[in-house]
Amino acid sequence: MKGIIYTGETITDHKLLAMLPKELQAFLRQHNGVVAYFGGLHIRGCCTEPAWHSLREAWQGEQSLQKTYDTVLKNDIPFAQDCVGNQFLLRQGEVVFLDTETGEIAPLEVDFKHFLIGADKFPVDALGLEPLRRWQQQGGMLAPGQLLHVYPPVCIAADTDKATLATVSAPKRLAFLADLYRQIKHLPDGQALTIKPLQD
Structure with a gap:
């Protein structure tokens, strides 16, 4: 993996580790999660702190993905996310992609090992790095624990190249x-929607 800007510290959540598929266990024993590709891929770790890096928090916590998204199953393991917060889940040994704006799920038809191989060979396509590359061209960078906020949201933008x-x-x-997903999930096509920009 290239461009590693964060590596998780020692595993502290051994009970969670024991619940994971063997390939993911083996990876986390070697590196307890990483932020790689200069923020383009965050693989979560078996830890409680920092909370943003905790696989348990994303999988079973108060704000877990399964509690928010109707399309996420209880046994889906949200092991990673991309630079804008879309999620990669392990579902019965295969990686699926969760679009966190719309809640849509797309099977990637690879296991964990081949997901990593694909990300290494074709990071821009496999990880959707276009927003991060544009941010870097503007002189920006991502720190561990940060994601890129894209506005307006991709699902309603007429031209994503002009998004801030x-x-x-x-x-x-x-x-x-x-919050965006909750607002739009039952709206019919063509429905008008007002979305407030993210406030600091």
Whole structure:
């Protein structure tokens, strides 16, 4: 993996580790989660702190993805996220992609090992790095625990190349996305919608 800007400290949540598939266990024993590709991929760790890095928090915590998104199953393991907060879940050994704006799920038809291989070979396509590359070209960078906030949201933007980008904490970005999903999930196509920009 390239561009590693954060590596998780020693595993502290051994009970959670024991619940994970063997390939993910093996990875986390070697590196207890990482932020790689200069913020383009965050693989969560078996820890309680920092909370933004905790796999248990994302999987079973108060703001867990399964409590927010109807499409996320109880046994889906939210092991990673991309630079804007879209999620990668392990579902019965296969990686699926969760669009956190719309709640749509897309099977990637790879297991954990081949997901990492694909990310290493084709990071821009596999991890959707276009917003991060644009942010870097503007002189910006992501710190561990941060995600890129894209406004207006991709699902309603006429031209995503003109969307504004900003860094925000991962919990703040994920809360914005969850709120957006709750607002739009039952709206019919073509319905007008007013979305407030993220406030500091």
